[in-house]
Amino acid sequence: MLPKTFILARRNRLERGCGLAEAFRISIDQLDREPYMSIICYPRPSEQEFRTRLEELRKLDITELQFKGEKEVFNTPVLGKGYVGVVVIAVRDDRKEALKIRRVDADRVQMQHEGEMLKRANSLYVGPKLLKVGENFLLMQFIDGLLLPAWLEINRERKQAANLLREVLEQCWRLDKAGLDHGELSHAPKHIIINRNGKPFIVDFESASEDRRPSNVTSICQFLFIGGAVAEEVAEILGRVDKETLIDALRDYKKYGTREGFKRVLEVCNISDNVS
Ligand SMILES: Nc1ncnc2c1ncn2[C@@H]1O[C@H](COP(=O)(O)OP(=O)(O)OP(=O)(O)O)[C@@H](O)[C@H]1O
Ligand SMILES: [Mg+2]
16 A cells, blocks of 8 residues: 555645646647657658648648657657657647557557547547547547556545546446457556546557457456556456456356346445346
């Protein structure tokens, strides 16, 4: 168990936006300098690529980018960075949205697939709302909140954590039923963001597929209740799960895919709330 003073200090730091209270706000016309050119064309800028991308940003009606967040690229704070993209805040119609910028070295040549998968997820009330997708950018609803591991560090109340994880599993159930496999939920420390109202959002549908057998519920249970640091944290808050029993329940769920089987999984994970 983490000492209370540590939790309070971390909460203060996170709630202040990791010490970066104010975002750097850069209008679209001021992006043609470093480090912004390199962020738009991460990790290697080229004049031509930058011009193409700037044009695409204008077509998306983006007027400003804001640099804020827990991650850094070229000493500049951003919302996130992965193998495919760098994610920053973009302003469109005076609203803050999240912009995933395709890395120039990404193994995807465009963002269309991710856009399609996210749209499909949105139809199931899952994921940040897709706004627009282009060759190099995906514009979506900005989720202002914390990634699950950070959220669990400062939200130690049993009922609140159980409600949150049940909602995550419900979303996974809907994805399973619809035949949409997220593909990266067995290790998801960066793929669940909880907004300020306590609502979880599953992000990053670039590896998602409708052509595989979906395993969202089993994968997320592996991550949340069976192995790894997050499962340890969850066990501290909710109590230990009997792993053998959970594996049996998941096997049945996987085999029959029934709502009964799903409810049994919730029970074994100590997050059941008499769901119908
Ligand atoms: N809609 C959003 N609102 C706020 N933050 C977001 C949003 N989407 C993504 N992020 C942040 O950006 C990070 C990286 O996003 P994402 O996982 O989509 O990128 P990626 O390049 O595919 O990463 P990876 O290589 O880990 O798969 C996320 O972990 C999250 O912290
Ligand atoms: Mg990804």
